Amino acid sequence: MLLRYLAYTLAAIWLIHTFWPEHAHAQQPSPPVSQCQAIAEATPKATFASFTVPGTMPASAADSEVNITYLGHSTFLIETPGGISIATDYNGWFRPPAPPTVVTMNKAHSSHYTLTPDPAIQHVLHGWGDNGKPADHDLVVGDAYIRNVTTDIRSGYGGMEHNGNSIFIFEVAGLCIGHLGHLHYELDDSHYRQIGRLDVLMVPVDGGLTMGAESMSRVVSRLRAALILPMHRPPLINDFLAMFGDDYDKSFATESSVKVSLRSLPSKPLIYVLLGG
Template structure:
């Protein structure tokens, strides 16, 4: 793909986001992560900062709590727990909890009432997909619905990829992803500077499929999760030489748009 096409793929567009009920008193916001991709069927996203623009140096902290739960802490102090089941990331209690229903280890039917925003990746009313577009202080949270494999069949819109836009960073959590992504999915996701990827090798998808998705997203930081007993080296080898690998002795790290690695890096945190 030519440099021109890669630059076009990072053009930001205005998302006509309709905010969720918890934030209906706010004006619609603009997504900094959505990209024009409809005309580029095999688009590969990349991060480009226009000349003369200000690059955010605000730090976001990301910590691996366990299984598919990462804790995201924003510069404004918002604490978010992904695929929250109550087993990980509950102390201190998150202000926002996203959930998916593939298995009981990815959601809780009785979230602590102290959690201010509970965002299921499915529609509990069963009428169409979940639609989240929520602003909580300095973070904008939205979802891209995906299907889910349940009892041998595919349930339409049963789960979600959650995207967190904060400090000019685009952070995505693929959740319990059960199928390949279409061009429409990639267009709805947009650019992801950081992506959290399940690498179990079968309960979600094969490592071949998951590595293909991660390579196409081409995020600056790839965070494996949901590994179970699959050797991490199998996933790393499939990602190829374009991705550096960093094994960390820590469970968390801080990152800003300004500090993203120049070479895409798979960061394997302690505990993964």
């Protein structure tokens, strides 16, 4: 009798464990899903056209605006509809009025990072690995999802540092916003696949400190963002603009900020030079 009771007990435990609803088991948190990467993984060699707002998307979502302000050098302030603020390539020199929620950094030059950020900043994301491995960020903060794609950089005496910096991608309000950081080499197919679709692209334009204008223009053309925001700009901005033909509109803004939503994206790619620098 005792053996039969023990057998029934073990069988009952097995049945409960096997058929209990899935949510009853301890679950590991699922990694965020990138909406900007989905198509890219299936078509790694594709050149992505500008995003078209699906007819099924609620008007409120399509019209949700992200405010982007050029603070200087390579630092933009991205402000989400949910109140999250993100400063790119933060060096402590170009500061928004209040400490941002998140800052990203790159270390190719000291003008792109600081090791003594304001303690009020909640999340400090290094574009380089601090543990000997490539940086790997998948962070959800409020209504923003932030991830990175590592790139190689030049190092001293003609050398190269693998995965020394990152391209950061910010997915906010349905938009895919990319910041190329201090890009030193043209991207390959694996980079484009990891980046995916970009609606807004922040691109360094310096004539050679990162890459020459011709090389950088090829990267911009392949990414095919709807709105291109030059940064890290010298007086040679016109040389960069001259690399793009009639397939692109070009405009110099009278302000340092621009508001953008899925619905307001230009149908023809626009290189928009924000005030400041």
